[in-house]
Amino acid sequence: MTYRIAVVGIGKIARDQHLPCIAKNKKFELVAAVSRHGKVDGVANFESIAALKASKLKVDCVALCTPPAVRLAMARECLDAGWHLLIEKPPTPTVGELLAMEAHAKKKKRVLYATWHSRYNASVDEAKKLLKGKHVDFLRVTWKEDVDKWHPGQAWIWQPGGFGVFDPGINALSIVTKILPEAIFVEGATIEVPSNAATPIGADIRFKRGDGAEADLSAVFDWRQKTGETWEIEVGTRDGLRLHLKNGGSVLVVNGKTVREAVLHEYEDIYAKFARLLKAKKSDVDPSPLQLVSDCFMLGKPVVVAGV
Amino acid sequence: MTYRIAVVGIGKIARDQHLPCIAKNKKFELVAAVSRHGKVDGVANFESIAALKASKLKVDCVALCTPPAVRLAMARECLDAGWHLLIEKPPTPTVGELLAMEAHAKKKKRVLYATWHSRYNASVDEAKKLLKGKHVDFLRVTWKEDVDKWHPGQAWIWQPGGFGVFDPGINALSIVTKILPEAIFVEGATIEVPSNAATPIGADIRFKRGDGAEADLSAVFDWRQKTGETWEIEVGTRDGLRLHLKNGGSVLVVNGKTVREAVLHEYEDIYAKFARLLKAKKSDVDPSPLQLVSDCFMLGKPVVVAGV
Numbered sequence: 306m307t308y309r310i311a312v313v314g315i316g317k318i319a320r321d322q323h324l325p326c327i328a329k330n331k332k333f334e335l336v337a338a339v340s341r342h343g344k345v346d347g348v349a350n351f352e353s354i355a356a357l358k359a360s361k362l363k364v365d366c367v368a369l370c371t372p373p374a375v376r377l378a379m380a381r382e383c384l385d386a387g388w389h390l391l392i393e394k395p396p397t398p399t400v401g402e403l404l405a406m407e408a409h410a411k412k413k414k415r416v417l418y419a420t421w422h423s424r425y426n427a428s429v430d431e432a433k434k435l436l437k438g439k440h441v442d443f444l445r446v447t448w449k450e451d452v453d454k455w456h457p458g459q460a461w462i463w464q465p466g467g468f469g470v471f472d473p474g475i476n477a478l479s480i481v482t483k484i485l486p487e488a489i490f491v492e493g494a495t496i497e498v499p500s501n502a503a504t505p506i507g508a509d510i511r512f513k514r515g516d517g518a519e520a521d522l523s524a525v526f527d528w529r530q531k532t533g534e535t536w537e538i539e540v541g542t543r544d545g546l547r548l549h550l551k552n553g554g555s556v557l558v559v560n561g562k563t564v565r566e567a568v569l570h571e572y573e574d575i576y577a578k579f580a581r582l583l584k585a586k587k588s589d590v591d592p593s594p595l596q597l598v599s600d601c602f603m604l605g606k607p608v609v610v611a612g613v
Numbered sequence: 614m615t616y617r618i619a620v621v622g623i624g625k626i627a628r629d630q631h632l633p634c635i636a637k638n639k640k641f642e643l644v645a646a647v648s649r650h651g652k653v654d655g656v657a658n659f660e661s662i663a664a665l666k667a668s669k670l671k672v673d674c675v676a677l678c679t680p681p682a683v684r685l686a687m688a689r690e691c692l693d694a695g696w697h698l699l700i701e702k703p704p705t706p707t708v709g710e711l712l713a714m715e716a717h718a719k720k721k722k723r724v725l726y727a728t729w730h731s732r733y734n735a736s737v738d739e740a741k742k743l744l745k746g747k748h749v750d751f752l753r754v755t756w757k758e759d760v761d762k763w764h765p766g767q768a769w770i771w772q773p774g775g776f777g778v779f780d781p782g783i784n785a786l787s788i789v790t791k792i793l794p795e796a797i798f799v800e801g802a803t804i805e806v807p808s809n810a811a812t813p814i815g816a817d818i819r820f821k822r823g824d825g826a827e828a829d830l831s832a833v834f835d836w837r838q839k840t841g842e843t844w845e846i847e848v849g850t851r852d853g854l855r856l857h858l859k860n861g862g863s864v865l866v867v868n869g870k871t872v873r874e875a876v877l878h879e880y881e882d883i884y885a886k887f888a889r890l891l892k893a894k895k896s897d898v899d900p901s902p903l904q905l906v907s908d909c910f911m912l913g914k915p916v917v918v919a920g921v
Contacts, residue, residue, distance in 0.1 A: 401905065491706075496915070498915055503913075596708060602913075603910045605773070607915030609916075
């Protein structure tokens with residue numbers, strides 16, 4: 306079966322990833338694009354979900370690629386129209402909205418797939434396997450990049466619900482929550498917010514284990530690194546295992562030895578999985594990375610820094 | 614049946630509410646107190662949960678009244694010892710910890726009762742009944758008091774996980790989440806944090822409806838009101854109903870007319886309910902007020918204000 310898909314929100318991530326991956330995947334046929342500004346050649350274009358619905362065009366599912374702050378109402382419109390739904394990460398501005406979206410999809414008996422692209426990687430799967438059943442007592446996440454390179458001219462990232470540096474940072478946390486054998490919890494944080502923004506440009510986080518056992522668990526996120534990217538996760542266990550995920554999780558070093566250098570095809574994997582979920586009529590929604598981010602804000606001491 | 618109860622954390626709230634209400638309720642017998650500093654006359658006193666456990670004293674359940682930041686590990690200790698658990702509000706510093714605590718109680722087949730004292734009120738029940746099935750398009754929460762009067766000398770309120778002004782504010786939100794017929798979501802907020810604190814002294818919040826319909830929904834929390842307390846919730850519906858809960862939710866005014874002035878016996882009701890939950894072997898955990906607070910931090914723009 307081929308699924309007739311519409312992409313809603315024709316911005317950077319839709320053009321960079323979703324449209325090319327849909328074009329490559331034989332299980333999907335792009336039938337429409339919905340955007341107030343962007344247009345996609347060769348398919349029907351609409352300015353709103355309401356207009357797409359009114360057109361009576363046959364649609365099976367929608368990839369929702371708008372910024373998170375406007376997604377809940379749009380997701381409800383799509384689900385009410387009977388369409389299954391794939392959403393970009395981060396799924397929603399708040400966990401409350403994600404749980405409401407999940408409940409609405411369930412009520413409407415539609416598939417909801419909340420994607421976390423950084424989880425799709427052979428090195429990440431391998432790390433998860435190696436950590437199974439272990440007692441983790443060390444974690445250091447270092448996630449640094451240049452906001453101007455990765456989000457050129459995107460004002461929404463600085464608005465409430467735009468996540469700031471937690472937009473890349475949540476990628477790291479989506480890996481951490483996938484590979485760790487037990488949940489971790491935020492203990493405290495420092496959150497650096499530019500004077501003219503609502504969201505952070507830097508964060509320094511301390512985590513703790515749920516059983517109260519001693520552990521050295523931390524993360525640092527920074528959007529002010531001008532040269533190259535540092536996307537690394539180090540994990541240590543009580544029995545001496547030391548994993549090091551580098552290059553955004555694609556390279557896995559175990560006890561100093563590189564054991565895997567995976568090729569990245571995150572969005573290809575996402576669409577392959579979406580097709581499987583649609584066939585099985587199963588949703589996939591894991592709020593845990595968003596929950597950790599939310600908990601960082603909850604326990605973070607805000608510090609106002611220079612404007613952007 | 615009489616339940617043998619221990620109180621853990623002998624601070625202000627334990628002495629003001631828990632100990633007197635346990636003394637009044639024939640279903641409970643206080644058998645122990647656990648605290649590093651506080652002592653309770655006439656019962657066994659211990660400095661730690663481990664010491665209580667080691668004493669082999671027979672305990673059925675525990676009321677955990679320590680500050681929220683240290684509760685998860687303590688709750689696990691209690692549940693692992695086979696004791697049922699009642700916890701003060703706010704339950705935990707983060708939603709992540711509450712969900713973990715709930716999962717642990719379930720695994721250990723113990724009752725977990727996360728209390729929200731402000732929900733126990735005849736006027737609040739009446740408001741919930743009147744709003745059932747209505748379309749709410751107006752909400753104004755005003756929750757103002759003097760931090761020095763209500764939390765004299767309590768340093769933990771300014772530490773990560775101490776909640777700041779959200780400690781009283783979450784009482785208002787526990788009422789709001791009980792009475793509203795549909796969930797609301799945070800749209801944005803301003804969070805005022807003293808320069809020498811990790812938690813807020815003031816907050817100004819805008820909410821939204823989940824269906825995207827126009828609505829005027831807001832809350833203001835302030836810990837700097839020196840004279841008296843303002844604890845009020847106004848709710849308006851599309852068909853013209855106007856409710857006004859005053860005095861912390863005890864007085865209900867409907868369309869300008871006072872219809873109920875309830876007597877407060879919140880903690881008495883909490884212990885009566887705990888006995889029912891223990892008998893039925895049922896837990897009661899609603900994260901929604903904590904979720905809304907968490908979402909306020911997530912979407913809030915922090916503003917640094919004068920130190921405390």
